[in-house]
Amino acid sequence: MSHQPRQDFEQQASLALESPVFVIGPLRSGSTLLRLLLDHHPNMHMFGEFEGAVSQARGDRWPDLEDYWRFVKIDRQTSAMNLAIDPELDYPALVKDFLRQLYLRNPQPVVGASIHSRVDLLPRLWPNARYIHLYRDPRDVARSCIGMGWVGNVYEGAKIWCDFEKRRELLRTQEQPGQAIEVFYEQLVENPVKELSRLCEFLSLKFDPEMLKLDRDTTYSCPSKQYAEQWKSKSSAREIRWIELLTSEQMMKQGYQPFSRDTRALTIQEKLALKVQNRVYRMRYNIRKWGLVLWLQHVLARRTGIRQWVEYVKHRTNAIDRSLLK
Incomplete structure (x- = not known):
């Protein structure tokens, strides 16, 4: 009998680590909100x-191990996880060991995270992973x-959406039946109980009302439909045109309908102006955030x-960025 709890734990750990759950969606698609809702389930x-x-893969190749070790120590998100690096492991084994370390901090039947970058490579690491595909209007x-x-x-923001959706399509060609489920941000915030219930069923769990109590221990609140389709009141006709010139074909595949009737391609002058404005804005934003001296560094x-200078500056900018996170 004394061995039974240990056997049960090892079996749960094996199942959880072989089929982790990943929330897949572009940046600013509501993935943090959805992840927090799921995390508030007592079994996730x-x-x-x-x-x-x-994220550090180059093409279809995993990164050089020594370069990756340095990345783990200075990347804002990854370094904050305080992961132990086993130098004896190759890249796939090391990343899987990171997941094991994170699982052991709160062992639950379901373990997972959100990912916005090279999602097309996930099947090479976890062939049996489960995916929650989160979609949101590119506008x-x-x-x-x-x-x-x-x-x-x-216009530049739409490129971020487009780049991710290309990676998502590559992932979708590798999925097996029953391995993934879709959820739309607009439906999630309008009817969170219904959508979360669907997701729980996909994960062989029951919906728990605790999932909606984000305001107890996070800076987020219960989903509200006021955050959906804000582009309708906050974007100009010119901005809508810019976005849809890049996204209209893909967004229609996802069920979003274009609004702009102006489908003229951007002129060279328009593209140049947008590129320059983008660089100036980002420069000013980072100067305000980090200060002029640190930005110059x-x-x-x-x-x-x-290398030493890069790492020193990265640690300082990371500290500021963390302090500003919601």
Whole structure:
């Protein structure tokens, strides 16, 4: 009898680690909200963003191990996880060991995270992973990227959505029946109980009302439909045109209908103006966030490639970025 609890734990761990759950969606698609909702289920541990599992790949090749070890120590998201690096492991084994370490901090039948980058590589690491595909209107995604300082205009923000959707399509060609489920942000915030119940059923769990009590221990609140389709009131006709020139074909596949009737391609002058405005905006945003001196160090360190300087600046900018996170 004394061995039974241990056997049960090992069996649960094996099942959880062989088939982790990943919330798959572009940046600013509501993935943090959805992940937190799932994490509040008593039988789920959705520990955060796990970009570091795949983001450093170059093409179809895994990163050099020593370069990756340095990345783990200085990347804002990954370093915050305080992961132990076993130098004896190759890349796939090391990333799987990271998941094991994170699982052991809160062992639950379901473990997972959100990922926005090289999602097409996940089947190579976890062939039996389960995927929750989160979709959101690109007109809202593109606008939301500006507020994060990643882009200076919705045209560049739409590129972030497009780049991710290309990776998503590659992942979808590798999925097996029953391995994935879809959820739309707009439906999630309008009827969270219904959508979360569907997701729980997919994960062989029952919906728990605790999932909606985000305001108890996070800065997020219960989903509200007021956050859906904000582009209709906050985007100009010109901005909608810019976004739809890049996204209309793919967004229609997802059920979103274009609004702009102006389908003229951008002129060279328009593209140049958007590119310059984007660079100036990002520069000013980071100067306001980090201060002029640290921003200059950031630029010079990256250009010179001096490793110790790069790592020093990265640690300082990480500290500021963490303090500003919601």
